[in-house]
Amino acid sequence: MRENADFIKRIGALESEVIDLKNERKALANLKNKVHWAADANAKLEVVVEETNNLWRFMQKFVDEHATDRAELISRPELELKEKMNQMAWLARYCEFLSTEAVGRVLKSF
Numbered sequence: 001m002r003e004n005a006d007f008i009k010r011i012g013a014l015e016s017e018v019i020d021l022k023n024e025r026k027a028l029a030n031l032k033n034k035v036h037w038a039a040d041a042n043a044k045l046e047v048v049v050e051e052t053n054n055l056w057r058f059m060q061k062f063v064d065e066h067a068t069d070r071a072e073l074i075s076r077p078e079l080e081l082k083e084k085m086n087q088m089a090w091l092a093r094y095c096e097f098l099s100t101e102a103v104g105r106v107l108k109s110f
Helices: 002-075 081-093 100-108
Strands: none
Touching (some): 002 100
16 A cells, blocks of 8 residues: 555656646747747847838938929029029928938038
8 A cells, every 4th residue: 555655656746747847848938939039029120220211311312302403493593582482491391301412502502
C-alpha cells in the first residue's frame, strides 16, 4: 500500500511538472509573439515616418513651384495691382511651406 501511495505521489509530482512546463512553453510562445509584434510595429512606424516625410517633400516642391509662378506674376509690370496683391496673399498663406530657395526667389522678384 505504501509503495502504491509513493507511486501516486510521484505521478502527481510529474503531472504538476508537466503542467508547469506546458505553462512555461505557452508563456514563452506568447512572449515570442509579443516581441515579433513589437519588431513589426517598429518597422511599420518607420514606414509611416518615411511616407510622411515623402509627403512633406512633395507638398513643399508643389508649393515651391507655385511660389515661383506667383513671383514671376508679381514681377510683371503689366499685371494689375489687385492681381499682384492676390498673388502676395497666396504667398502669405502658404509661406510656412516654402523652402528657403523659394523664399529667396520670391524676394528677388520684388
